[in-house]
Amino acid sequence: MMSFNATLRLAACLSGALFVNAACADQLDDIKKAGKIRIAVAMGTPLFSYLDEKLQPIGSDVETAALLAKDLGVQFEMVSVTNAARIPTLQANKADIVVADLSITPEREKVIDFSRPYAALTIIVAAPKGTVVKDYADLNGKKVGLTRATVNDTMTTQLAKGAEIQRYEDDATLITSVVTGQVDAFSSTPSNLGEVMKRAPQKNWERKFDQKDFLLGIALNKEQPRLKAWINTWVEAKLKDGTLGAIYKKYHGRDLPANVVQL
Template sequence: MKLSNLLRGVAIAAVTLLAVAPAVHADALDDIRKAKKIRIAIDFGVPPYGMTDDKMQPAGSDVDTARALAKDWGVELEIVPTTGASRIPSLQTGKADLVISTLSITPERAKVIDFSLPYATLRTVIGGTKSMNVKSLEDLNGKTVGTTRGTTHDTYLQQAAKGAKIVRYEDDATATQAFVSGQVDLFSTAELLLAPVAAKNPGRNLEMKFVLQVFDLAVGVKKGETKLLEEVNGWIRANLKNGNLNTIYKKHHGHDLPEQVVKAAG
């Protein structure tokens, strides 16, 4: 074989190898540091975790948690507005780097995203009129129950309340309005949403009927971003230990973080 042909063959082989070689995956934590910006998805429809204040600015315990993390990491915070149903897709599609948005830890979700250590908790409840005799899941049989699509209480009701008619809405505000306007008999929501709804709609005689579940809330991270997950966990441990996360939670919820959250961080 001539030397020129041999060299030509080597060059072609090298080009072929480059063409089929897998693209190098950029590490999310490195990207955040390089851009000096972190994108965090937050739902503004779940006060006091996420909401807008009287000046239409982001507010709530999840918002303050995201701000504290960005400040400690020395990066700019970009809040990505989301809903209950679009939180996980925002990670999977690369729209957000993290989700800090009343995201409870479930086995189903853990198959598609990674979870940090818990940083807060959430109680989900069934709300209804005082005159309605509802005290348990069995009492939902034959009732129409509004819920927020893609949430843990949506999934739980689907599995545990077989006799109820579940009507799904895109956010808590819409599900709540469905109850207020009489479209559904009851609705599932975060416990702390009941008081402001009851105050604004005294004619509905709203009250908590029973507690559905108590969830640990965690930061959502895209699968495989190990360095980013470790950095988030380190931040949570430090801020549970120094009391900063408890201060944020108490400011918005009126009481300390449950001891279970602090213990879970070690």
């Protein structure tokens, strides 16, 4: 929730008050003055942000970030980070915003702000076809791989107390551990399961159960009312005209969930 002071600043900006220049000087002005926006993107996340065969960054988050910078009228400077470094990079002011499949959670909202949702992801548990895994209890005694500092890290740690959690710094390393037989099951996204199936079809990994659907937001530091308002307006417009939906479908092969588009 926006603080009282931030609310006053935004009200001043929108009302055109006499002290508007002092009240509205925030990160949006700095970005425009610099002529570039530094956007943190978590590379090594299949479909969201990864390297193509020419070692160029692509994915739905990469394309979304580039489009946001273009529409803001500034240069896109990508800051490549791990999942664990997404929020620390923002807080250390090494990036202006984060577009990195970052789920909106109450815990994260205590320290950073989010735009309205621009995309979504589903967290699942997968294991080989011959392994019986119907719920968290079936993970007891099993080595379960996941990516550090993610919502599935928090959730699986809390609900699969009998599992031996193996944490990896990014999705690419997690996928490699699965393909090379270092874990018995893993908690991640359907896109990462697809990558595992593509790289090791003989191992017959399959989706066992869905953990939760999460809404993804563009992250920014608190007390930035004008930057947040601009991003929210941009997300609304790009959802309404179908641009964000088209980007998501291009990489993920499915439409954005209704709760993102209609929120």
